[in-house]
Amino acid sequence: MNQTTNSKLPKRFLTEKTFQGYFFEDFEINQQLIHGTPRTITSGDISLYIALTGSQHLLNCAETVAQACGFKRLPIDNLLLFHIAFGKTVPDISLNAVANLGYANCRFSSPIFAGDTISVTSKVIGLKENSNGKTGIVYVHSIAKNQHDTTVVEWKRWVMVHKKTPSAPMGIDHIPDLESSVTINQNLIPDDLNFDNFSSDWTACKHRLTHYQVGEIINHRQGMTINDSDHSLATRLYQNNARVHFDQHMMSQSAAGKRLVYGGHIMSLCRAITHSGLANGLWLTAINGGAHLNPSFAGDTVYAASIILDKGHFDNREDIGWLRLKTYGFKNIDEETINELMMEPEQLRISKQCVLELDYTLLMPN
Amino acid sequence: MNQTTNSKLPKRFLTEKTFQGYFFEDFEINQQLIHGTPRTITSGDISLYIALTGSQHLLNCAETVAQACGFKRLPIDNLLLFHIAFGKTVPDISLNAVANLGYANCRFSSPIFAGDTISVTSKVIGLKENSNGKTGIVYVHSIAKNQHDTTVVEWKRWVMVHKKTPSAPMGIDHIPDLESSVTINQNLIPDDLNFDNFSSDWTACKHRLTHYQVGEIINHRQGMTINDSDHSLATRLYQNNARVHFDQHMMSQSAAGKRLVYGGHIMSLCRAITHSGLANGLWLTAINGGAHLNPSFAGDTVYAASIILDKGHFDNREDIGWLRLKTYGFKNIDEETINELMMEPEQLRISKQCVLELDYTLLMPN
Amino acid sequence: MNQTTNSKLPKRFLTEKTFQGYFFEDFEINQQLIHGTPRTITSGDISLYIALTGSQHLLNCAETVAQACGFKRLPIDNLLLFHIAFGKTVPDISLNAVANLGYANCRFSSPIFAGDTISVTSKVIGLKENSNGKTGIVYVHSIAKNQHDTTVVEWKRWVMVHKKTPSAPMGIDHIPDLESSVTINQNLIPDDLNFDNFSSDWTACKHRLTHYQVGEIINHRQGMTINDSDHSLATRLYQNNARVHFDQHMMSQSAAGKRLVYGGHIMSLCRAITHSGLANGLWLTAINGGAHLNPSFAGDTVYAASIILDKGHFDNREDIGWLRLKTYGFKNIDEETINELMMEPEQLRISKQCVLELDYTLLMPN
Missing domain, CATH: 3.10.129.10 (Hotdog Thioesterase)
Structure with a gap:
């Protein structure tokens, strides 16, 4: 020694x-x-993710259902x-x-x-x-x-x-x-996944692929207020160490004077909020594009609305189709204002209340 | 495609x-x-529940003890x-x-x-x-x-x-x-559970069924202040999506002007607080009745006190008995005031500081 | 009955x-x-610990690496x-x-x-x-x-x-x-642990034992602001029930008027912050001594800096060595002030901004 x-x-x-x-x-x-x-x-991450975001998407919280859809375990x-x-x-x-x-x-x-x-x-x-x-x-x-x-x-x-x-x-x-988008083909369907036995009882939502129309706007009508601890916990869980999310002593010198919420947390809150109206959008398979249009801070209440951009089927698959949509995240505004903004795209992108634009593709039972 | x-x-x-x-x-x-x-x-839920409530109840946190009491794994x-x-x-x-x-x-x-x-x-x-x-x-x-x-x-x-x-x-x-109450019979004892080998060292609490008396009041003397993130995390973990718990933008228009704490979170805080004085009340087997007497909000500090309503034994079981009690949850008041309220039931139920009345039955080593 | x-x-x-x-x-x-x-x-504790502290220490978050270093599972x-x-x-x-x-x-x-x-x-x-x-x-x-x-x-x-x-x-x-310190000998190395196959790519940090010098001071330059919910969740997770950490109603009568952060939470935040500069200090094997020099409260932003006290090798081990260091925790001060304090030990210990002194020993790849 x-x-x-x-x-x-x-x-x-x-x-x-x-x-x-x-x-x-x-x-x-x-x-x-x-x-x-x-x-x-770990399974700790699964529970924390639910606690941090309020996610209720079925394939990620019910192992029995995941198995009925072909997975060996809960993805x-x-x-x-x-x-x-x-x-x-x-x-x-x-x-x-x-x-x-x-x-x-x-x-x-x-x-x-x-x-x-x-x-x-x-x-x-x-x-x-x-x-x-x-x-x-x-x-x-x-x-x-x-x-x-x-x-x-x-x-x-x-x-x-x-x-x-x-x-x-x-x-x-x-x-x-x-x-401009991820190519749609059967590679977007995870190995093993099938919706042959899918039951709408599992989600208590009747809306399947056939019920969505291109151009349709859905206001998901749930609000989630961000607490400082929520976004700090989430961002630490992801081991994302950008100081702007954590260091109030430093950020008190910034223009906003406070810690910035990690943009990914907003993505997750919006995805969780869309459960109301898109509960059968069971598998997020691709993000075609995304942008954080304005910053979010603790105290902000986040809302979301979506527009259906496109949808389609896969060759030789009767069980499953795809839905391409844009979900917009908003903060601190009322339902009616969200509806108005969603109807006027040129207003939408310049609104200071719009925090997220996310263009993505979901797999959904036919 | x-x-x-x-x-x-x-x-x-x-x-x-x-x-x-x-x-x-x-x-x-x-x-x-x-x-x-x-x-x-998942096991993530087990840890989160401890972190959210401060629960120390032994059968739900020590697998070795759970096994010594007959369970195959940690319930x-x-x-x-x-x-x-x-x-x-x-x-x-x-x-x-x-x-x-x-x-x-x-x-x-x-x-x-x-x-x-x-x-x-x-x-x-x-x-x-x-x-x-x-x-x-x-x-x-x-x-x-x-x-x-x-x-x-x-x-x-x-x-x-x-x-x-x-x-x-x-x-x-x-x-x-x-x-008015769940019937007491041996079905209240989970299969496999026995306290034949129970040791008070496991809980560091000497009080077993024999030491509790009907009419006895226990002030559990721990306080737990609720933070906005605590109750939001808990309620999201339970995938309870009632907007009143999450949407500050909406709730700022309500009479209280703030988010309402999910009543079940108060039940869990009170149950956790009762560990001090009821550590050997190891298994909550029935809730006879319950009511949320006043709302709780972030910033409130929750206390609890209990009154023993009844107790008894099961046929052919020397290891285990039952204790029926009412636990009251309080907010933002002192120990002495809680003692006074617990001694005067008619004051208790109309107190604005009383947030919960929970009538339940515990299994306890004899 | x-x-x-x-x-x-x-x-x-x-x-x-x-x-x-x-x-x-x-x-x-x-x-x-x-x-x-x-x-x-449980594995829930692993995830919660990362979420609560921001820890990125490799042997405790990457099972593949833990196994490449001899452990059967993630420690x-x-x-x-x-x-x-x-x-x-x-x-x-x-x-x-x-x-x-x-x-x-x-x-x-x-x-x-x-x-x-x-x-x-x-x-x-x-x-x-x-x-x-x-x-x-x-x-x-x-x-x-x-x-x-x-x-x-x-x-x-x-x-x-x-x-x-x-x-x-x-x-x-x-x-x-x-x-005054834990004796250095091979018993400090956990059974099974070896760094024979260690790669700096795993941590993206080039600094191994040979690069640290006695007397060297490292300012870790990350700040972590404590939220009330963070420290409450952590302290409840540890089932530490000291009232000073939880009961705001009681603590509003104290000199500080608020809940005290559990000192161990500060230890963990500082250890997490030291990842930046000490990422290859993979295994904390001993704490020689420690003291909480000032209290911390929600709202404080914690920083850390370390001084290398000593280092050495173990007999017959070419893969692994030890580094003894003191990490100091600070609150609400700037990088330059931390550097000044670290250079003047007599100022350091009397600073009201210094919250922790921790003397400990790390195992590190040679």
């Missing part, structure tokens, strides 16, 4: 071992980032998976991002279950300097895999980050092609 | 797919309601089971209830364990119009079963609900017989 | 069954205390174990303590896993009257064992408690020897 005798206080000196995140100049096209801290998902909610996988990318990509600008092409390719462990990598697919010389946009393609090296979810996102040293733009302008 | 080309925005129109709950006229005697969203209970706390089962009934019965008037005849007939899935149905057993022509009382008998179709808990409750269209009473006056 | 006919209300009388904690006179040297309520740790975070074990001792030792004065010689001797059940006993090892005649100090040695009677953690602590009846000191002055 070579234990140093340590009777005297050591001479003290400050070092810099704390990773403070990358700047625009640190990224290059095709760069591979291996994100730290793989995470095993983890895809948004819970997304947030945990997303959290892994934060230290390397968005620790000090100016803004999360958008998501695209998020595809849930394989279900995961309690006990599975998620590892995440990202590849830089685009870089674009801003004309102000101070910031730039980084585009990444992130892939989460389980312990068997199977891809479980992948997505693209773009964030605005600071330059280390502001300077005249050097002409970096590599914007990637981003598909 | 018949994916529609969707280059144009669809024509928008509002529809009504969001279920907004039933009105008095929607119910009829003997109507059967199959509640949606069966729920698998789920019966109040956690009750709240989850109750939550299932909310959309169909009390989504927009004016008031939850009372409970009776709640019997926990079979223990459940992590991994079990709960499904709930209700039958309408009574209907009574109010003379104001605006509201009526609905009485239901609800039954929760596990995945093997075994009844695990059943209860009766009555709620006041709005009429869809106010009108002069039509003479609907069907009030069911409600037993 | 000898069910008493209970038609009349029983005559009411107050009794005293609620245990209110021991006073100084109730303790004697070598007294053994068997603490109640053994507790089974429970040692601080989570400590808090649960500590909570068991509160009713008998510190329910009404004036102050928790310090910890020493805390050693985690065997890892535990989801499903294990913890039982705790304490022995009184020291007693010292204070000269004011009103209080005294009680020193205890506490031991937590799993269901196989294997010691999993043990520690010493001392608390100031009230005398039942103030009186002139009787000369009780038995202060135990408390080692």
